[in-house]
Amino acid sequence: MLFIILLVVVAIFAPVLASLIGHGPNELFNRTMLDDFGLPLGPNSEFWFGADASGRDVLVRMIYGTRVSLAVGLLATLFAVGLGVALGLVAGYLGGIVDTVLSRIAEIILSLPILLFAIGIVTACGASKEGCARGAIKPGLMLVVLISAFFTWPWMFRIVRGVVLQLREREFVDAARAIGAGPTSIMFREILPNLISPIIVYASLMIPQAVLFEAYLSFLGLGVPDTTPSWGRMIADGSQIYDVAWWLMLFPGIILLLTVLAFNLLGDGLRDALDPKSDR
């Protein structure tokens, strides 16, 4: 938890931290930080985590990378949760044909190989600056967020739908109906508050997945553009020369691992705290 707060602070104050260190994220130090063969130099007192193949400061880029990872993790989860909860409520409460159609769509999306389609969409949309679908979708951060959200909302949908199916038979829903509440009001005022704890628990477990997803895409060179520092992209850069410049992949990997681990621990903790059934 403390680590997550720290990450958020680092992300917000990235430019301040960078100016304290005195290096920009895309500033090249090829005079001082590249050796005679053009290979980057390792950690020293001025560049704590060394430099990358273009002579950029790894530490500063990692600080900026926090922004990308957190933005993708939080935004993608926000969209996926919003969509999943809204559709799950509707499907679970209304039932019938609406439920059948939505459940089938969710099932289809879940049975598609995510990474494979993500690669397809990103290459299709990222091939030119104009993006795809007549410029409606531009390559970059938002595209990663949208793809991640599109493929993960069915998880939330299934959980919400399952709980709603049980809740709608309960007395308080009958009572609301008896005093003349409409379906929208019942769904959002009566049922939704009862869903808060599963939503929080699963949302907190979806954040690390989205963070990892961005890292995977960036690692494959498909995520955010090269000028935006991203941990996945930095590890990919490091993978070219990992045997001579180990610091390039090591430090971004450690921070990525710690971030995902922190969110996973938070999610597990929330589940133990909020879910009465989980006695683990």
Added chain:
Amino acid sequence: MGRYIIRRLLWTVFIVLLASILTFLIFFVLPAGDPALRFAGKQPTEELIAQARVNLGLDKSLPQQYWLFLSRLIGGDEYGWPGLGYSFHTRDAVLPELIDRSRVTGSIIVGGALMWMVIGVPVGVISALKRKTFWDRGLMGICLFFISAPVFWLALLSLLIFWKHLGWLPGTGYVPFAQNPGQWFAHLILPWCILALLYAAIYARLVRANMIDVVSEDYIRTAWAKGLSPRKVVMHHELRPALAPIIALFAIDLGALVGGTIVTETVFNMQGLGNWLLIAANNNDLPVTMAVTVVVAAAVCILTLIADVLLAIIDPRVRLQ
């Protein structure tokens, strides 16, 4: 049962068709890079490009092109069945290369899957039996670590340590089994371990959670009350229902892994399906992308079907509707 299987097979066909249509659409809206231009040779003239376009079938409308793909797939083509055409990029037939690359990906997946089941299930069982002890907490902590670690980073790190520094392994790449079984094994052991660690961790957590759920069921108390030996209670009454959902998941993961090995293959420099897809997607190579997508979608669906049927056989509480 028979009717259920038939219905599920139809559903499989539907999903595969849908996946192929989606892939087709995604790559049709791709704006940059005309495949015909590349096909027309080094000095493309207008006629040559037009000719190439006709040869590749790119002059036809989108539905016509899709129909062509579909009829070739079902009817076969000059390279055999199913007809997958030839690559826009290398101009080689897709099918033989698909089979070659399936062997590589298959080797990675099968070995990795065996390892993760062999590691994951016992770890989960031990954790559940020794619940809330030092062992349980230690094992679950390790599991959380491997779930959180990015696969490509672990892979690079392991290569750095076991190949570059210790020199225990011969390096990256793939050696066919028929050529040299020892080298085949030595090249695959690291990818297997990397894949296995992530999934073993996920499965250990699941097995543990399922076991703990099962232990509180009434029939377990009955089993103990009947005076059965602890061994029998654990093996027969607890493990079986706890493993049933794992089998369903195992099949899905196995299928999804065909796409999921993209990262592993990239890091370990293996010419498998995932690696091929990445290259094809970057080159706007529609036939290859379509072939891999269809194969993966079909694998996922068929394995899911097998898992569902197996599940009904193992767990009498599951009824197929």
